Amino acid sequence: MAEVVELLSYPVKGCAGTPLHSAVLTPAGLAHDRSFMVTSEEGVFRTQRRDPLLASIRPEVSADGAKLVLYGPGAAPVAIEVDTAGPPRDVDLFGAPFRGIDQGDEVAAWLSEVLRAPSRLVRVPADHDRVTDGRTPGTSGYADSRAVHLLSRATLDRLNERLRESGAAPVPMERFRPNIVVDGWDAPHTEDRAHRIGIAGTELGYAKLAIRCAVVMVDQRTGARAGPEPLRTLATYRRAAGGGVAFGAKYAVLRPGGLSVGDEVRVTSWGGSEL
Structure with missing residues (x-):
């Protein structure tokens, strides 16, 4: 079997x-799978192809998706209340235009330090209609x-x-x-x-x-x-x-x-x- x-x-x-x-x-x-994405400050997605240190970041998201904790090498964990209602911003995934809700400056600063590159974190908006x-x-x-x-x-x-x-x-x-x-x-x-x-x-x-x-x-x-x-x-x-x-x-x-x-x-x- x-x-x-x-x-x-x-x-x-x-x-x-x-x-x-x-x-x-x-x-x-699977619930919460790839519901968040790290981007450059300009909104272009970050990938292990260019930023392999992404692999060293371990996320934990609550069952209801309301809280996210990130663990990474050489940095204290960062915890956020997930924003699902903020204004969406433009993001780029393989050249295709999408939208994402920015999760704030604290987690952005944490990611920028761990990845050694200016970064932001966005979440899929409720009206994400990707086909x-x-x-x-x-x-x-x-x-x-x-x-x-x-x-x-x-x-x-x-x-x-x-x-x-x-x-x-x-x-x-x-x-x-x-x-x-x-x-x-x-x-x-x-x-x-x-x-x-x-x-x-x-x-x-x-x-x-x-x-x-x-x-x-x-x-x-x-x-x-x-x-x-x-x-x-x-x-x-x-x-x-x-x-x-x-x-x-x-x-x-x-x-x-x-x-x-x-x-x-x-x-x-x-x-x-x-x-």
């Missing part, structure tokens, strides 16, 4: 994940693309076999920042073909392959760049037909609800791989 073995939410885009035993799956993904594309359209907060990123242990095991064969060290699952980790699929890359998935009372629809970037070369515990692996090895066998290197899959939420570690993962519709 395939089952959920890890659930992770990333409240602040680019920062450390929060392991969960149970979670609410909303139309935009994501892919085979199954949906919505998400400030995620790179789709609401849910799913990856199987079998897929990571195959990569680590290849890394060991080339004399490189294996990499942990956290390098790929998944929301849902599945175990029990015998074949690697089963998620490429699982086009409709049921977990407890929820349902996911396949949107696209997860195209990887330099973030997978960042040590997610220290925020240090640790390349060129695993991207170099992935490029030898996971070239996507549409360009880039694929590893894992992205899904839209078709039916929200609750899910937990240990829930059975049922594939109700299969399709061909886009690789």
Whole structure:
């Protein structure tokens, strides 16, 4: 039986994940996932591609989303009451215009110190109406693309076999920042073909392959760049037909609800791989 073995939410885009035993799956993904984003003073999003120290910041958001605490290296934690009603400002995510509610000067100063670059923190506004594309359209907060990123242990095991064969060290699952980790699929890359998935009372629809970037070369515990692996090895066998290197899959939420570690993962519709 395939089952959920890890659930992770990333409240602040680019920062450390929060392991969960149970979670609410909303139309935009796991509750609070990528609902906050760090930007430059001009509103351009910060990413581990340019600011790998984001990985060293650990957020904690209350269940109701009303409080946020950030922990970071060399700095005392900062806690804020989340502003959901302030005037939204323009922000830029991969060149696309969105809006965000600024969370104030205290947390901005804290982020600027930890990241060593002038920064602000914004939250998704209530009227955020982002529509994501892919085979199954949906919505998400400030995620790179789709609401849910799913990856199987079998897929990571195959990569680590290849890394060991080339004399490189294996990499942990956290390098790929998944929301849902599945175990029990015998074949690697089963998620490429699982086009409709049921977990407890929820349902996911396949949107696209997860195209990887330099973030997978960042040590997610220290925020240090640790390349060129695993991207170099992935490029030898996971070239996507549409360009880039694929590893894992992205899904839209078709039916929200609750899910937990240990829930059975049922594939109700299969399709061909886009690789």
